[in-house]
Amino acid sequence: MAKKNDLTVEEKLRALYDLQLVDSRIDEIRNVRGELPLEVQDLEDEVAGLNKRLQKLDGDIEVINNDIKNKKNLIDESKTTIKKYSEQQKNVRNNREFNALTKEVEYQELEIELAEKHIKEYKAQIEQKKQVIEQTKDRLKDRQAHLDHKKGELDAILAETEKEEQALIDRSEQYETEIDARLVKAYKRIRSNVKNGLAIVPVERGASGGSYFTIPPQVIMEIAGRKKIITDEHSGRILVDEDLAKEEKEKMDQLFQSM
Structure with a gap:
């Protein structure tokens, strides 16, 4: 990966989504333990x-x-x-x-x-x-x-x-060091304010993941362009296009299986 200051917006989005997938996997493990x-x-x-x-x-x-x-x-x-x-x-x-x-x-x-x-x-x-x-x-x-x-x-x-949990924690910490500190701070703030810990969600059927609020077509096009970081005006979550989310999920699923 390039230096975090030299990353393109798309690379930043991919890195953030990878971090989200890792942290969500940690959440799943901890939820299994429950109370x-x-x-x-x-x-x-x-x-x-x-x-x-x-x-x-x-x-x-x-x-x-x-x-x-x-x-x-x-x-x-x-x-x-x-x-x-x-x-x-x-x-x-x-x-x-x-x-x-x-x-x-x-x-x-x-x-x-x-x-x-x-x-x-x-x-x-x-x-x-x-x-x-x-x-x-x-x-x-x-x-x-x-x-x-x-x-x-x-x-x-x-x-x-x-x-697996410790390996994921180490991976999460590693990803954080590779992403701009300002973005990591924003990610953590959003993550702490939402119930399911999802700070970054893909656009699904014209709405942000897990939401019923429709996103205007122009905004969906901007998200797909991956030229700037866009947040959902209703939930405050960072939005990524469905293709990017699918690609990163496939990549991270392979990583999880190897742990």
């Missing part, structure tokens, strides 16, 4: 969240078990204290000492009763958390299976298209 990458990411985030939840629940149960252990130790200590005070009651010298020891025994018995009540509550909390753990594990199993399936789909598509 899969986002679905996989969402599922990975959900699985990570469920695993984190399980870790927290396990940690909560560990804390509660420690609380139960502490309460059991407190009960053992209270029982030892009661036994001690009961022995001391046998050797008291007056009622005041006996009553004081009796109050201490009653206090320790209340401590035991309260500790046993707490242990019962703690065990109920553990059972509740175990139910949540089982539910979370079931959910995790389901989400992990779904994730594995979606990742398998995505990996299969990537295996088929990744090499």
Whole structure:
């Protein structure tokens, strides 16, 4: 190809249309993937969240078990204290000492009763958390299976298209360097403003590709003359004649098949 500043209008149109065909092919590959990458990411985030939840629940149960252990130790200590005070009651010298020891025994018995009540509550909390753990594990199993399936789909598509996509990206970048920067900028601006990413379209049956607006015969003749770059007044797309589009498509189809 000649230097980009020395290109004729026709050469510029052909180069731009080649770039469009390459970028459209990249779009097709990415459309095949569709929402899969986002679905996989969402599922990975959900699985990570469920695993984190399980870790927290396990940690909560560990804390509660420690609380139960502490309460059991407190009960053992209270029982030892009661036994001690009961022995001391046998050797008291007056009622005041006996009553004081009796109050201490009653206090320790209340401590035991309260500790046993707490242990019962703690065990109920553990059972509740175990139910949540089982539910979370079931959910995790389901989400992990779904994730594995979606990742398998995505990996299969990537295996088929990744090499071609990268080759096309490299080719697109190469084409951009061979085209005037102003034209590339205009092409990208138009491409970003249209739904299907088609910035350059051929004239088909008297209208621009994908449009129902008729182009005046004089303009169609100018487009076929390939002497200046003409845009569609309705969509802003750059227009090329049908023959040029057909020639470049045949050429690029051969390129795509070789990738």
